[in-house]
Amino acid sequence: MEGEFTVKLLRNIEAAEHANKGRESLKYKIWKENKKMWVVAAPANSPYDDFTRFIRKAFSQAFIGHIGSKELAAFALVSTVFLRFAQGILLGMANGLETLCGQAYGARQYHMLGIYLQRSWLVSVIASTVLLPVFIFTTPILKAIGQEDEIAEMAGTMALWLIPVIYSFIVSYTCQMYLQAQSKNMIIAYLAAIALSIHVFLSWLLTVKYKLGVSGAMISTVLAFWLPNIGQVIFVTSGGCPETWRGFSTLAFKDLWPIFKLSLSAGAMLCLEVWYNTVLILLTGNMKNAEVAIDALSICLNINGWEMMISLGFMAAASVRIANELGSGNSKAAKFSITTIVVTSFGIGFVLFVFFLLFRERIAYLFTENNDVASSVGRLSPLLAFSILLNSVQPVLSGVAIGSGWQSTVAYVNIGSYYLIGVPIGILLGYVYNLRVQEFSILLTYSSFF
Template sequence: MAMDDSKGPLLVSNGEEREDLGLVKEFGEESKRLWKLAGPAIFTAICQYSLGALTQTFAGLVGELDLAAVSVENSVIAGLAFGVMLGMGSALETLCGQAYGAGRLRMLGVYMQRSWVILLTTACLLVPIYVWSPPILKVFGETTEISNAAGKFALWMIPQLFAYALNFPIQKFLQAQGKVIVMAWISAVVLVEHAFLSWLLILKIGWGLPGAAIVLNISWWLIVIGQLLYIFVTKSDGAWNGFSRLAFSDLFGFVKLSLASALMLCLEFWYLMVLVVIAGRLPNPLVPVDAISICMNINGWDAMIALGFNAAISVRVSNELGSGNAKAAKFSVVVVSVTSVIIGVVCMGIVLATRDYFPHLFTTSEAVAAETTKLATLLAITVLLNSLQPVLSGVAVGAGWQSIVAYINIGCYYIVGLPAGILLGFTFAFGAEGIWSGMIGGICLQTIVLVAITSITNWNKEAKEAESRVRKWGGSAAEQ
């Protein structure tokens, strides 16, 4: 009996050890699958974000007004358009990802064409915002000088708007199939071209803002053309079968899902961009606007890492749900959450360690650099929070929860966070730091709510809904 008693716990221990080793192995395998998608997606996102960021950096070397003009146009006017286009294009993450997981490959090309029709129409509707941007910016409190300069730059950037309309559906189409390497190569080549031409036209030749606009437009259209050539030449392994009249069918339902996606992502994307607008209402706004713009620039680069994981987890969740594998979808969410938080902690440490140095990379003004250093602690906190929050949004897109998350964003961001920021910034006179601190509270609340929702989700039910969604969006018609 003694021998049996002594062996019992040992067997249990060995069983638990084997189970733990199996879990570690499974975690590692899922990490490899995520990084295979997230690595190139992060690189692509950083390259594409760096187009605007480099333009902003070169403009800052020309002068404070040029920096403010590019910053406000990038953050407010182009930022609004970017949010709308990215959001509406994100409907394809749900549909293409789940269709690919279900083996309905030919549907992907039809979905992309439907998204082109919707986004190009939306781009035409957004053109008046570019044309009338000076009075719009003045309504939101920007000075006449900054509004007029940003408005002139916005007019020159209208071609970029239509590049967005084509680019985001193409990206979602390729991401759903895991074809992320080709996007990374195209973006890298364009970034090198962009850096050289920016230096040449903005600084060397001295064209200033017109030169910045020319280079930025050319770069975005080169990305679109490069990706289209890849799709048309390779046929994307059967996902592209040429232009089809099916692109104009079921548009109403497609618009409805696209609008839900746009609302969800726009409410997130615009939230911190509002900081630049509100800062324009502070006394002597040029310095705080420039300082916050630099911080948003850094935050934007960091957010590209989270955006890469956003794309990866969206593909993983949608593919697994589309193939009916609920357990794999749930485990993928756990793996990506742990990974992104670790990266967020590292990035937070980097911001804090370099807060006295990085502002000088973006401005020659000592006043702007000093104000940026003051805001670095808030930037570090935001970087940490933004490591997890976009990933959870990617889970929502992959599962098709866009409408639910849109309501959460309205409550957390615009009913809680934004009023708190205005109260701290103006009523309690904490300035830019107060505005940002209040808005961080909204991000915290939204992250907590998304964690709770993800934790209680019935993934088997989500897999069944994915199967129903694939049938609903014209599977049989597309196959014909």
């Protein structure tokens, strides 16, 4: 048979089923939709893989920050610029798998999910290998764009430590999308919670108890990223998904080009969002008092990212719910899902908005002992809080695009809003009108909301 991509996944459900749904009360519909939503989103708002992956990196940053300010600046560069560069590509490509698995599951084409997963593994391994030179030559790259030699050398050493983390993203993201489509992501939550506990213990043991410094923090980071992946693969291949995993198949090597195209579209959509913070860090590093500026900005982006991880849980819920409903041919239910998830995510974002307005620079001392850095974070707190509020909605809308297969359209929107409007305005304000780095960075961030 010619490629499975010619098979139409979207199909109509029985007319009687539609009629029964039409007679349901609004209260019951909201209750039922929330149950389906939280099956996917709840783990993301507790010890879920995306959330704890971010926390693992935050803990590494916290331990390294207490080693020294230059070490913190180097880690901020390599994690926010280079690691996020790779992470954006691989997570974006995995979102293409999320579209396929979600719609296939809604259309009851269960056997295709395992095939799609294996195809995504092949495509992601190729992409990760292509990215390796960026991490191998981190030091000369940073020196070429004007970073301080000492910070660039330290960042280059950290980048080599993070190469195994790049390959961990392949298993982590693809298995996550595969399991989410089936609402079986609680196993990821359990594994991620265990990995987080191990990471905190090892970070303390190696950096505080045995004083191994940066090397100790990086060893703990690598182990923490790989441990849950091993558990996920064992779960998938050892009977955890009997309907959708039929074993390894040679069909995985067929129709790779359509998978590659969809993965590129999904990758472009997400990368254009994720890399925007990278632009902030790079431009900040070339301004006055770069060390304090990078530290303060990286802490703000880190805090912003904590809330973003919660919103990404709702993004996952939106993509799964929309894909499943479209796969079963029920567009009305898909629209109702969008409304429910957006309202819920915005409500949580508002609570966090108030929280960060109240605590301001006190939060910065979790990451640094430098009073200048903490003061800079305090001055940014009101704008940071507004950013958190707005970010509670945007990822959910991206989830709608993923579930609908609109990644290419959103990629064009992101090019316009982030890079044709945001970056030029930020450069104008920062370099022409000489605004302080803090205001420059936040204004550049806010221009993304165009």
